[in-house]
Amino acid sequence: MKQIKMILEELTEICNKLDIKVRFEKTTAKGGLCKVNDKYMIIIDRKATDEYKANVIANSLKKFDIENLHLKPKVRDFIDNA
Secondary structure, three states: OHHHHHHHHHHHHHHHHOOOEEEEEOOOOOOEEEEEOOEEEEEEEOOOOHHHHHHHHHHHHOOOOOOOOOOOHHHHHHHHHO
């Protein structure tokens, strides 16, 4: 359980490095990546589980070039398997 929290925090940090805003809001949507005024953001229901949040972010990050970023092996594996 603590591992998924660590992965979620790492994924959020990767988004910050890529200038992708991550927002946890009350929504009925499942969440995902969107682009507003040429800026990317990921919006996820704040009541979703940490695992779900991490999966949404990981799937969104697959659309970006993250090969040159230094990532912990567990985080890279999580993104690859999402």
